[in-house]
Amino acid sequence: MTAEGGGVPLSERLARGDLMAKACPSREVLKHITSRWGVLVLLALRGGTHRFSELRRAIGGVSERMLAQTLQWLEGDGLVDRVAYEVVPPHVEYSLTPLGREAAEKVRGLADWIEVSLPRIVERWEEREGDS
Amino acid sequence: MTAEGGGVPLSERLARGDLMAKACPSREVLKHITSRWGVLVLLALRGGTHRFSELRRAIGGVSERMLAQTLQWLEGDGLVDRVAYEVVPPHVEYSLTPLGREAAEKVRGLADWIEVSLPRIVERWEEREGDS
DNA sequence: TACTTATATGTAAGTACTTACGGAAAGTAA
DNA sequence: TTACTTTCCGTAAGTACTTACATATAAGTA
Numbered sequence: 001m002t003a004e005g006g007g008v009p010l011s012e013r014l015a016r017g018d019l020m021a022k023a024c025p026s027r028e029v030l031k032h033i034t035s036r037w038g039v040l041v042l043l044a045l046r047g048g049t050h051r052f053s054e055l056r057r058a059i060g061g062v063s064e065r066m067l068a069q070t071l072q073w074l075e076g077d078g079l080v081d082r083v084a085y086e087v088v089p090p091h092v093e094y095s096l097t098p099l100g101r102e103a104a105e106k107v108r109g110l111a112d113w114i115e116v117s118l119p120r121i122v123e124r125w126e127e128r129e130g131d132s
Numbered sequence: 133m134t135a136e137g138g139g140v141p142l143s144e145r146l147a148r149g150d151l152m153a154k155a156c157p158s159r160e161v162l163k164h165i166t167s168r169w170g171v172l173v174l175l176a177l178r179g180g181t182h183r184f185s186e187l188r189r190a191i192g193g194v195s196e197r198m199l200a201q202t203l204q205w206l207e208g209d210g211l212v213d214r215v216a217y218e219v220v221p222p223h224v225e226y227s228l229t230p231l232g233r234e235a236a237e238k239v240r241g242l243a244d245w246i247e248v249s250l251p252r253i254v255e256r257w258e259e260r261e262g263d264s
Numbered sequence: 265t266a267c268t269t270a271t272a273t274g275t276a277a278g279t280a281c282t283t284a285c286g287g288a289a290a291g292t293a294a
Numbered sequence: 295t296t297a298c299t300t301t302c303c304g305t306a307a308g309t310a311c312t313t314a315c316a317t318a319t320a321a322g323t324a
Contacts, residue, residue, distance in 0.1 A: 015250070015251065016247050016248055016250065016251070017246060017247040017248075017250035018247065019171075019172060019175065019243055019246065019247060020172065020175070020176070020190060020191060020192055021192050022192030022193035023192075025250060025254060026246050026247055026250045029246050029249075029250065029253055030171065030243070030246055031168070033242070033246065034166035034171060034242075035281090036163070036281080036282085039151075039162065039166060040151060040152065043151065043152070044152070051300085051301095052300075052301055052302085053300065053301080058152060059152060060152055060153050060154030060155075061154035063282070063283055063284080064301075064302075065282075065283070065284085065302090065303090066281085066282060066283080068301075068302060068303085069281095069282090076256070076257070076260060077253050077256060077257075078252070078253055078255075078256030079253075084301085087290090087291095087300095088289055088290040088291060088299085088300080089289080089290080089291085089298090089299045089300035089301070090289085090299095090300045090301040090302070091300070091301085092300085092301060092302085099249065099252060099253070102245060102249070103242075103245060103246075103249075106241045106242040106245045107242060109238045109241050109242070110165070110166075110235075110238040110239060110241070110242055111151055111162070113234060113235060113238045114149060114151065114158050114161050114162055114165070114235075115148050115149040115150065115151060115158055116148055116149075117161075117231065117234070117235075118147075118148065118149035118157060118158045118161065119147065119148070120210070120231060121161055121209050121210055121211075121231070122157060123210075124208070124209060124210030125208070125209075128208060167311090168311080168312090183270085183271095184270070184271055184272085185270065185271080195312065195313055195314080196271080196272075197272090197273085197312075197313070197314090198311085198312060198313080200271080200272060200273085201311090201312095216271085219270095219320090219321095220269085220270085220319055220320040220321065221268090221269045221270035221271070221319080221320080221321085222269095222270050222271040222272070222319080223270070223271085224270080224271060224272085
């Protein structure tokens with residue numbers, strides 16, 4: 001297919017990222033998605049639209065600061081959609097964009113595996129304690 | 133407290149983790165796997181056994197210190213197997229355990245998506261620049 | 265006698281991530 | 295009037311992650 005580049009170099013529009021490369025921009029995306037709270041935000045939003053305070057409650061341990069920060073990162077990458085109603089007190093709703101839904105599916109795959117495999121991993125921890 | 137397996141309640145050995153819960157041990161596993169270099173180490177080891185220096189070369193930007201650290205985390209979780217030959221200079225080989233191979237597959241799913249989707253995400257970045 | 269090799273470890277220093285706390289806005293309830 | 299609500303932002307402080315640099319090994323090489 002022919003790409004119509006509105007001024008942007010063709011190479012830039014088609015290039016696939018390479019996470020192994022030190023300077024690849026994909027590293028930035030990886031950082032946002034796999035950040036401490038990024039993963040959990042994506043998981044929480046898989047259930048649909050949520051208000052800020054709902055997310056805060058759903059994700060055990062996040063501070064308001066970090067939740068806001070993380071949401072901004074994800075919004076900046078086009079994974080999360082933010083809708084603010086101009087009222088007081090503020091009312092803001094967050095949801096996944098189509099792009100974000102794709103990412104969230106992949107994250108769910110990993111998260112699910114971790115949750116299910118936890119018992120097996122804990123076993124290793126216990127074995128190691130006995131080693132020393 | 134309950135360090136040895138013998139006295140640990142059955143429910144605790146079988147329980148599935150819950151990443152949304154603040155104190156769940158699965159959070160620790162998530163941290164190791166999604167750490168800055170953890171993801172890349174798992175990806176690199178998908179190709180098979182690698183020596184330390186090979187990994188260092190394969191993963192652009194890692195310092196020796198962090199690579200060693202990350203490998204220890206993953207080894208501790210039973211995802212990576214470490215075999216050291218008692219020679220000088222040292223010769224150490226790393227590979228994925230069956231458990232690690234499972235994790236690596238999930239990570240690959242996410243990593244692959246990021247690499248492929250990078251162009252679409254970069255578009256958002258460029259759109260935002262014009263916004264302000 | 266150095267110098268080089270491969271894989272770490274210890275330490276000091278720097279940077280980035282996180283948290284805690286206070287503040288702001290414009291109504292409503294007490 | 296005072297308190298309370300929700301969603302942030304700013305600042306200071308703390309903690310964790312990273313890097314840079316030095317050290318150790320035992321044999322082969324210049």
